[in-house]
Structures are given as C-alpha cells and as structure tokens.
Amino acid sequence: MSLLNPYMPVITLVGELTVLIILSIVISGFILLILAAYAIKSGNLLFPRFMRAGLLFLEGLMRALFRLFGFEDSDFLKIIVTLQNTLNRKAFMAVPISERAVFIPHCLRSNACPAHLHDEGLKCRECGLCRVGEGKRLLEILGYRVFIIPGSSFIKRMIKRYHPRAIIGIGCLMEVKEGVEMSTQVDIIAMGIVNLSDGCVETTADWDQVFRIAVLGIDPKDVPDEMIKYLE
Incomplete structure (x- = not known):
C-alpha cells in the first residue's frame, strides 16, 4: 500500500474525473431525451445543432433511453432525419x-x-x-x-x-x-x-x-x- 501512496492524489483525481464524465454523459442523455420527446410530441425542434451532435455522439445510449421510456427506434431515426433537414434547409435553398x-x-x-x-x-x-x-x-x-x-x-x-x-x-x-x-x-x-x-x-x-x-x-x-x- 505504501508504494501507492505517492500516486494516491492522481488516482483519486482520475476517479473523480471518471465519475464526473459518466454523470455528464447521463445528464446530457436525459436532456437530449427531453428535447427529443418534446420534438416528437409538438413537432418543434429546440437547439437542433446540440441535439444532432448529442444524438449521434451518444447514439447507443440514446437508443437505450428511447426504448426504456417507451419510444421506438423509428422515433430516434425520424428525429435524426428531421434535425438534418432543419440544419440543411438554408444551405439547400441557396x-x-x-x-x-x-x-x-x-x-x-x-x-x-x-x-x-x-x-x-x-x-x-x-x-x-x-x-x-x-x-x-x-x-x-x-x-x-x-x-x-x-x-x-x-x-x-x-x-x-x-x-x-x-x-x-x-x-x-x-x-x-x-x-x-x-x-x-x-x-x-x-x-x-x-x-x-x-x-x-x-x-x-x-x-x-x-x-x-x-x-x-x-x-x-x-x-x-x-x-x-x-x-x-
């Protein structure tokens, strides 16, 4: 144990950072889920760039959360397509x-x-x-x-x-x-x-x-x- 003593502050810091990262990912996932659920129910998109980046980066987690809260995989895919259309609209018009x-x-x-x-x-x-x-x-x-x-x-x-x-x-x-x-x-x-x-x-x-x-x-x-x- 004494051999690890000099490294304990670093080990503790790494552990705390890991917990913070995991918590941040989970919290981001729930925020994205709320935004996606609102979009599905209302047809309106809030923060489309954040949503698209988050849904694609956390795709595995988001698919699991969608299923956990009773949404279909098709709902997830439709949101992705709608987000892409929204973000491409202005450039398409030009x-x-x-x-x-x-x-x-x-x-x-x-x-x-x-x-x-x-x-x-x-x-x-x-x-x-x-x-x-x-x-x-x-x-x-x-x-x-x-x-x-x-x-x-x-x-x-x-x-x-x-x-x-x-x-x-x-x-x-x-x-x-x-x-x-x-x-x-x-x-x-x-x-x-x-x-x-x-x-x-x-x-x-x-x-x-x-x-x-x-x-x-x-x-x-x-x-x-x-x-x-x-x-x-």
Whole structure:
C-alpha cells in the first residue's frame, strides 16, 4: 500500500474525473431525451445543432433511453432525419435548381409498371398507374434532374456523373438516414423524405412533403400553378 501512496492524489483525481464524465454523459442523455420527446410530441425542434451532435455522439445510449421510456427506434431515426433537414434547409435553398437532383426509389411504382431499366435508372413512361410519373413531371418542370433508382449504387453513379450540390432523397426510414449521413461525408446538401409506408413494392411517398422541400429557394414566379400551395 505504501508504494501507492505517492500516486494516491492522481488516482483519486482520475476517479473523480471518471465519475464526473459518466454523470455528464447521463445528464446530457436525459436532456437530449427531453428535447427529443418534446420534438416528437409538438413537432418543434429546440437547439437542433446540440441535439444532432448529442444524438449521434451518444447514439447507443440514446437508443437505450428511447426504448426504456417507451419510444421506438423509428422515433430516434425520424428525429435524426428531421434535425438534418432543419440544419440543411438554408444551405439547400441557396443552391440553384440546375445543381439539384431528386432520387426516387423504384419501390414507389405500380406492380404493373411498364418502365424499363436504363443506365440512369428506370425510364418512367408516365402511364398513370402510380404517382411517380406525375411527381417526376412536376419536379422536372421546376428544373430538377430526377432519377428513379433501384439501389444506392445508382445514386453514387449519378452523383459522380452529374455532381449535384444538393439532393432530395426519398425512401424508407433507414435508407434516408444512411443517405443523408453519406451525403454529409461527401459534402452534398441532402434533404431526406421518409415514405409513408415501407416495403418492396407499391410503397407510398409523402409527395406533399417532397413538393414542399422541392420549392424551397425557388422564385414564386417559376413555380407551376399546381405547386403554388407548397410555397411557404
């Protein structure tokens, strides 16, 4: 024991610092949980930068706290996507339409879809069997480059080919979260829109939200009449 005596102040300090760090993490976790619960219930985000950094840095702890207090994993993922959209909104609005792209998942199409796969994704024939054709038409009127893609490899290929500075990604919750995070890593401004229903075929997109985001930063006189209602 006498051998440790000279080091006891250091050992004590390290122990106290460890306890303080653990307490700080736990307290931060509960603060984040309260902010997230408020966002889920009210739809309003408080301190989005702090929330995003904290939720990602403490992701394991936060997922456990979410489950402990009766929230689903999907609630956690939705908060992450919403935070990223909120933080990207201003930068997205500043990007010209000519430098934006929209990626639509092929799972939205009808089971009887007559479209064929090309090197840039599915070539929509606007047959009217689903809403993809109409959505694509309106987005292209705005000036977007629109791709209907069967997988993430097509997204990477089109980004490499056309170098968009900003994208709108539509898909299931996990795909959107991963896509937004991937876009951040390659310095692309991404806005994610989660489908209203999941699955492999005939899923449902939140087209109202797609159009609300699509018209951000666009001069109202350049917005077609059928999309005026989405201007804020």
